[in-house]
Amino acid sequence: MSEEESRTATGVLPEMKRRGEPIAMLTCYDFPTAVLQDASQVDVILVGDSVGINILGYESPQQVTMEDMLHHTRAVSRGVRNAILLADLPYRSYETDAQAVVNARQLADAGADMVKLEGAGEVAGRIGAITADGIPVVGHVGHLPQTWKGNRHVYGDRADEAARVLAGALALEAAGASAVVLECVPEQVAGVVSRALRIPTIGIGSGRRCDGQVLVAPDLLGLNDFSFRYSKRYAELGGTIRNAFARYVTDVKEKRYPAEEHRYRIRNEELRKFKALAEE
Numbered sequence: 578m579s580e581e582e583s584r585t586a587t588g589v590l591p592e593m594k595r596r597g598e599p600i601a602m603l604t605c606y607d608f609p610t611a612v613l614q615d616a617s618q619v620d621v622i623l624v625g626d627s628v629g630i631n632i633l634g635y636e637s638p639q640q641v642t643m644e645d646m647l648h649h650t651r652a653v654s655r656g657v658r659n660a661i662l663l664a665d666l667p668y669r670s671y672e673t674d675a676q677a678v679v680n681a682r683q684l685a686d687a688g689a690d691m692v693k694l695e696g697a698g699e700v701a702g703r704i705g706a707i708t709a710d711g712i713p714v715v716g717h718v719g720h721l722p723q724t725w726k727g728n729r730h731v732y733g734d735r736a737d738e739a740a741r742v743l744a745g746a747l748a749l750e751a752a753g754a755s756a757v758v759l760e761c762v763p764e765q766v767a768g769v770v771s772r773a774l775r776i777p778t779i780g781i782g783s784g785r786r787c788d789g790q791v792l793v794a795p796d797l798l799g800l801n802d803f804s805f806r807y808s809k810r811y812a813e814l815g816g817t818i819r820n821a822f823a824r825y826v827t828d829v830k831e832k833r834y835p836a837e838e839h840r841y842r843i844r845n846e847e848l849r850k851f852k853a854l855a856e857e
């Protein structure tokens with residue numbers, strides 16, 4: 578790989594795997610969070626279709642549209658300087674090669690360095706079409722939120738399923754993917770898959786043997802009431818924010834806000850003139 582190529586989104590991630598450097602990925606949906614994540618040296622910022630449930634109040638990732646993804650990808654891209662920006666192709670936006678290429682191109686034009694799609698099998702074919710258009714692709718196997726039927730979360734805890742996860746990841750690599758997200762795959766299976774691939778695996782709920790990790794930022798920040806077994810809460814911002822809003826409301830009701838230091842003033846002479854004008 579040339580030095581030039583290793584600096585691109587396609588080159589950086591496999592290069593990190595070769596060096597044994599863990600990849601840190603986080604989801605992000607807005608400009609201020611993108612600025613903070615970028616400054617925190619997050620390697621990959623993912624505008625995930627989890628934007629639907631976490632930000633837009635949807636009940637299912639299936640409700641997320643290309644329009645939603647473009648809007649949030651543009652906002653995030655304005656805040657990213659150094660990280661690789663990855664954006665999800667939403668449900669039903671990559672049903673044919675032609676559709677996948679058009680939509681991936683739109684996400685790239687909105688600022689994404691790479692796009693992610695879910696599944697293996699037929700989906701692997703889309704990867705060739707998108708990468709031929711010059712856009713690197715990340716795959717996603719294991720638990721697949723876009724097509725999840727609401728039964729169990731963990732995928733690959735039976736031998737036949739685990740073999741499907743491995744075969745799917747290998748197919749994605751062969752099709753030209755630059756990395757693969759492994760979601761809710763048992764740790765031992767994720768370890769086998771990670772060793773079998775040259776490209777990095779990025780785990781969510783898939784244990785310690787992946788080449789990188791991704792978390793949904795609102796889960797990490799403690800913004801949601803629920804939490805998943807695999808997720809780690811690094812802050813309890815939900816409580817902090819609720820408390821700040823409640824104190825503001827109390828201050829307004831009790832006339833403690835605004836206080837002296839929050840006011841703008843007009844000089845006395847100008848005030849006198851203004852009052853004369855007002856009387857006229």
Ligand code: KIV
Nearest residue numbers: 604625626627758791
């Ligand atoms: O949309 C998302 O947040 C994702 C992560 C679960 C990897 O795809």
